[in-house]
Amino acid sequence: MSKLSITEPWQRALSSVLWIAVTTCIVLGLSVGAASAQERLVEICHKGQTIKVDVHAVAAHLEQHGDHVGTCEGPPPCGCGLNFDPVTCANGVTYANQCFAACAGAPEPCERLGICSNIFDPVTCNGVVYANECQARLACDGPITVLCPCPQIYAPVRCADGKVYVNACVAQCQGATGCTPVQ
Numbered sequence: 255m256s257k258l259s260i261t262e263p264w265q266r267a268l269s270s271v272l273w274i275a276v277t278t279c280i281v282l283g284l285s286v287g288a289a290s291a292q293e294r295l296v297e298i299c300h301k302g303q304t305i306k307v308d309v310h311a312v313a314a315h316l317e318q319h320g321d322h323v324g325t326c327e328g329p330p331p332c333g334c335g336l337n338f339d340p341v342t343c344a345n346g347v348t349y350a351n352q353c354f355a356a357c358a359g360a361p362e363p364c365e366r367l368g369i370c371s372n373i374f375d376p377v378t379c380n381g382v383v384y385a386n387e388c389q390a391r392l393a394c395d396g397p398i399t400v401l402c403p404c405p406q407i408y409a410p411v412r413c414a415d416g417k418v419y420v421n422a423c424v425a426q427c428q429g430a431t432g433c434t435p436v437q
Contacts, residue, residue, distance in 0.1 A: 299326035320408025339388035402427030
């Protein structure tokens with residue numbers, strides 16, 4: 255019986271072909287993952303530039319960078335609030351909230367993603383206080399009452415009580431007085 259032997263140059267060639275095949279599979283897999291991730295991008299104004307970020311990163315941008323939902327050019331279209339309560343509509347596009355979807359003429363149905371920011375903009379629903387309207391909508395079917403409508407703008411102020419608040423509106427809603435901007 256003869257033994258099959260592969261010479262060293264052929265071994266190297268087969269090894270190279272195998273590595274190319276594995277690398278191609280990895281690249282294609284990452285490309286498919288990247289393409290599906292692009293389906294859930296939301297426009298935000300980040301440090302004066304309009305960028306698109308993954309829907310899961312929006313809350314961090316709002317909380318940590320003082321960014322806001324929507325483009326940097328002018329006020330939000332249709333007078334939409336900057337509350338972050340993302341929805342994905344029948345066209346496959348994800349919008350920052352239902353108002354932005356309606357303003358863009360997105361086809362119904364639009365499904366809430368249940369990704370809320372931790373920005374404190376308190377509301378009540380059936381007597382329970384929630385951190386914001388998005389979180390209330392996830393847990394309560396009753397009427398929602400906004401306790402203190404403040405913009406999601408990071409402009410810290412220090413007040414007479416010694417506390418620093420995210421902005422003057424929030425400070426006023428909390429009953430703080432004697433507030434001055436933090437430099």
